[in-house]
Amino acid sequence: MANSNLPRRIIKETQRLLSEPAPGISASPSEDNMRYFNVMILGPSQSPYEGGVFKLELFLPEEYPMAAPKVRFLTKIYHPNIDKLGRICLDILKDKWSPALQIRTVLLSIQALLSAPNPDDPLSENIAKHWKSNEAEAVETAKEWTRLYASGA
């Protein structure tokens, strides 16, 4: 079973995540695979995602912490750095990964990305184009999607 050989680091991180959760973030391991986490991030205030509850999945690959966790949005979101499959364009999940980063820091970075969309490094070309040509309208769409898909109901 995948859980029998779980590195101590993953056990420690999981315990800390559960005992001292970061504000606006919850992450709990799946019962049958301790490397798979169900994650919820609250849309940051002052952002178009405010009031939204976003579900994500996070998976720790075999090489973790030498390789980055794999994270994906499950909730539909209108954001220039997140594509329609929920994949996230974030440097620390790719070439800027470091083993000193943790599940908590990765999720905090994703939460920060919601507060600071970066249309100059897009994953969704169309959304980025929208963001750059008419930011007010794009923000309205993002708010609308938050109401439609991330209301937490």
Add this chain to the structure above:
Amino acid sequence: MLVSVILALFLPCAGMTIVFLVYICLICYAGWNHRQPDAPVKPAAETGLSSAELEKLPVTTGKDLVLEMECAVCLDDVEPEQLARMFPGCNHGFHLQCADTWLSKNPVCPVCRNKLDTGLFFAPPETNPC
């Protein structure tokens, strides 16, 4: 009659030979172009350190670490008697094994991303000012 028979045999053979030669030339050309980007040998610093290079790095023990006691890679404390790596420049310390596993992939400090100045350790002896 004889000439036309010879031509009928010779022309297709000649044609196929030309096509074949052009094909070979194209393969060589494509192969050559493909190889070009890889041609410059990447310095080891960009791909991670080899075990020979890792051996040249200074080793210390937990009691000599000047900053944190907790190894940021495995989240366990570096005990005073355990072997450790302290990064020159930033002085961040890790278990020897933890540091080397990472350095063999990427020679930067896990905490501050300070690039390990491999020149300090791997410079050929003749460049040594001493």
